[in-house]
Amino acid sequence: MTQQDETLAVGKSLPKLENLEKVAGRAAYIADLVRPGMLHGAILGSPLPHARIKGYRLEAALAAPGVVAIVTGEDVGAGLMGAFIKDEPAIARGKVRYLGEPLAAVAAESEAEARAACRLIEVELEELPAVLTPEEGLAAGAPLLHEQLGDYIKIFDSGSEGNLCSRSLFEEGAVEEAWANCDLVLEEVYTTQAQAHVAIEPCGALAEVDQNGRVTLWSANQSVFRVQANVSESLSLPMSRLRCLTPHVGGGFGIKMEPHIQPITVALAMKAGRPVKLILSREEDFEITRARHPFRIRMKTGATEDGLLLARECEVLVDCGAYADDSPGVLGYSLLMARGPYRIANVKCHGKLVYTNKLRFGAYRGFGNPQVTFAGEQQIDEIARQLDLDPFELRRRNLPADGEPWFLGAEVASNGLAQCLDAVARVEPLAPAPLPGRRRGRGLAVNAHISGLLGTGAIVRMLEDGSIVLNTGATDIGQGSDTVLAQICAEALAVPLDMVRVASPDTDGSPFNWGTTASRVTYTTGRAVLGAAREVERQIKEQAGHILECAPDDLALLPGGRVGIRGTDREIPFAAVSGRAHWAAGGPIIGSHSLVFEQPTLDPKRAAALGLPFPRIGVFSFIACLVDVEVEEASGQVRVLEAWSAVDVGRAINPRLVEVQLEGAFVQGLGMALVEEMVWDGPRLANPTLMDYKIPTALDAPLDLHSIIIEAPEPDGPFGAKGAGEIGINPVAAAIANAVRDAMGFRLRDLPLSGERVLDAILAEEAGDAA
Amino acid sequence: MLIEGAFTVAAPRDKVWPMIRDTELMAACLPGCEEAREEDDGRYRVAVKVKVGPIAARFLLQIEILEEEAPLSLHCRTRGEEGSRASQLTADSLVRLEEGAAGETEVTYRSDVQVTGRLGKFGLGLMRKKADQLAAGFVEAFRRRAEAEAVS
Amino acid sequence: MSGPVAFTLDLDGRSQAALAPADATLLTLLRDGLGNTGPKRGCNQGVCGACTVMIDGWPQRACLTLAASCEGKSVRTLEGYGKDPLMQSLQKHFAEGGAVQCGFCTTGMLISARRLLADDPDPSGDAVRAALSGNLCRCVGYRKIVEAVQDAAREAGK
């Protein structure tokens, strides 16, 4: 135990470990890797959204210059992958289910040759009618995407039938009876759009097969273990034949969590007998990876006249896309969060997830929470208006008491939401617009998000010289988890950060880590690191006890990699400890720790749940987000002037990295709120380029983006920490919509809040006033 | 992409119908059509050149008549590609002829067109404009031909 | 059809002989031909800015530049900045100030920022935003990048 209050590493805004490599332009990403004899891959996408594959003619493509191998559905066996429902082949097999879905892939000496050869592949397709919306998918007689749905292996099974991929229904209290006790009941329908992740690095992979048939696979990923599982399942390869590694990753946001083209790349390398690198173009990255789910949300909330929330019902209809991917999880998670961070006794949240002939929708920062929050927090704001209550006051009146559980019963051990609200309530009042033709408004939204989920491990090893290697298997996608975990480790062992080396994830050598997702690495992996470091500390003290001839309990770790007897000046460096361990007695010092998040989501005495995808979910972070906007009356265009995000992260291990998470999430949320939208023309994605799909630039993001860190420590979090990766995005669209309401007097319920939608509302108001 | 419209031809329906079934006449009316021939019953091969500024494409299309109810309606499917399969085109089209007042024919058409591949990445708005231009050019030429032939 | 074009450019301060098809882009030449993977391919359409390099002193898109058209020109990537004090200051403040997350946009950002500091030794926040508006970042939210550029300028101005 470090005995002082002062920390060495935790709570310090230390620069990320890999930054010097990145600013030198030397950090290697997947597209930068080269292997001897490496081929380049390319994909042939389906021209139809739904068709039966009748046959392939590959002769012309195989004869094309540079071509070494071609892979189709006939090459990949019967394996299917999927985190919840195993419904997805490595490459379209038997059927194709969305436009652009890989039908075949070519490995050739150059990328240009591979792409040219793709065009020479002939695939005979029998077109089938397509399902393009969830409503169409649920209609009687709708064409079926997955005729074999009943036979698929389901890790999670909830009502899958026809095109219904899953459904969930969660209920607490007695909603139907509660409406009668409400003085005000609002019920509205909200819609949200498909948002693309747009990690600046497109997805890619590089696979190599050795003489024993063992595969080494590098890829842009958020979890080498999910890559391993997906490739193993879809290609029917034992995991022991797959080694998955990660170079630097150019952003994730969810797109790189589950598989993209890793299975296809492996299949190509196996067939070609040479290493194959496959890097998606930006267009392909839009068309065949994944995106944020469009939601249709019916939200109903009831309150008493003094502003007590009594009941809420939320019903969602979610577009799944062609494959289940993480969608059943997104549906269930969104419903779990749809109550909001309030005490509401009567809550019913239910919804359906429907297969359609579009690219799979999947994990995206927020995981369904931004969508339901867009609806829920607008409704709370509207209730405050209609009851003539200050929006802060209404929210404060409905905050849960300490120790009150989350909706369905999950324990909430720390909750700093009240302090978050206080922090943003201190902001100076908004000044009116200085220019004519512009109106300003301010909006508030609050939210909670989990961090947690599933298994994780850590191994801490002491090298001969007393320095440390930390190995967790957690992919750092740029957010800084390597640094944060190293800070936790350094703090626990009282060593400077540069004495801790973080090993790159490697399925051969790293302990299991479910992934860089669910805002979980700091919290869950941090706990594992702390556990492993404690074990190392125990071994250090045991060794040192022999050297210094004292009881281990009399020893303390001292800053700088030393251990000594408390209250004396007798101390030795770790090198001495490690030397004894390596060469004399006890054996090299290795500490490991693993855990799986175990606290239940559901308390069956309190609530009922059908289709609960995460029976053990996580701990809760909280946010209050305040936004000032200015609306131009001529165009309807909304600009965000300034924003404040106050977030309870338990303990900021690295405050600056927390701030960057909040700021980055805010701007991604701003894009979702105002401009980003994937648009389909029938089955075809009409804007799969950065020319047509726009994300905010430096001029669109407000400079005055304020991050306020609140620390309500989580008892079992590492040094009290809980997650910060996603929560920042959740309230943004709602806060902006509330600010637009404040400025303009009307409320918009469809995302994005484009200039066109706002102008239409302005004109509708004017027409209404004139009438 | 949905292309739809209606126009009136000053000619009776029984005169107009054979014209829409006349491969050569139809080809002559379609802007950019370089070649059209009937392969076997109800199947046609057509080559059409389309140009938008610097972007030029020559589509090789196969048109198949799925349903025909003379002289009332025609339902056909089009499949094709351009630029050695750089882009694919599919279309499902329906043409209806209604008898109008005083020996006129009301022609309505509705075509659901999908272009994928390289041209599919090109702006949707402009593709619609170009399709509308092609349709307008066709209607103008067809009406002129039809009305001239009906008189003769 | 003629073969590849042979030409010479000044790459990172050295004369570099190159051989590339006439329609190969500078980005392809740098990354695939010369193994300089600092400039990144994020969109290949000139929108994302990850491939931004300095050509004759001005930040430009390597993905929209034909390699052979750089004959006789000076092309500078991060590799060519060596001990350039302004670039070193930018790199330091990017690395220390939270301006780097995934890092995929960083090399292009630095090139754009370096030009700005040559033109404006004490840029306002809005001037930095404008100068970097052609370099998309999806991680940071821009604020800390803007601050890093201003901090670097201040340090260099001392």
Add this chain to the structure above:
Amino acid sequence: MAAFLERPRTVEEALTCKAVRPDARFLAGGASLIAMRNAGLVVPDGYIALEGIEELHGIMQSPDGGLRIGAMTRHRLCAASASLTGSLELVRQAARQIANPPVRNMGTIGGSLANADPGADYPAALSAADAEVEIAAAEGRRRLGLADFFLDWYETALGEDELLTAILLPAPQAGPSAYRKLARVSGDYATASCAVVLDQDGGLRAAIGGCGPAPLRSTEAETAIRGRLHDAAAIADLGRALVDLADPIDDVRGSAAYRRLLIPRLLASTLAHLLRQEQAA
């Protein structure tokens, strides 16, 4: 696969290259052409790079006091030009709003006009500025007003054997003038744009961009509004006249209906801004 890159030193050499290699494309800054080539939308046989032609570079004063902007003049230079003031200030403003700095360091005014993208910034600004273009062919040079230059979507009056050499602007007057662009995010193509120049005798010239294959201008309606710039009804009439000329596309930037709504609104707000500016001066 493109096989060659020609680098002529004079306009005449460039035209000869084009005559010899008719399927080659003139390469200006490359910002649009190479992007289209990377997307596979165009597959040129080769390129004739215009960069080495000295006469195509720079902004020069003509003997009549007007300005001649060489076709290869980078957006960056126009954006910073001290010559573009008063009635020509809007050209500078348009240049400053094109894409982003690295693209402005590459893109050229001639390339932009020849590409004739309906969402581009220069067309409306130059139209309101009463600009002309100079076009060279083997037989000689000709001048063309912008109204005759833009023919259709991405189609201009430039013949296959012709080269756009310069943009000619009338001598700057006091103005003021302004270019206002509405776009989803900074640097996007315009959803719609509006360019307005005030003259000294109560008149204006106004052009709308992004709402048809060519910038919209109505000289009749401009004449009708002369002396009535503070009259909301008169401004509305001009707005209506421009809406009547519009043929906007429906796309991801906005529907055709939205673009039609924007025309009078952008016009009114740009004009109001200029009148305020005039009053302040």
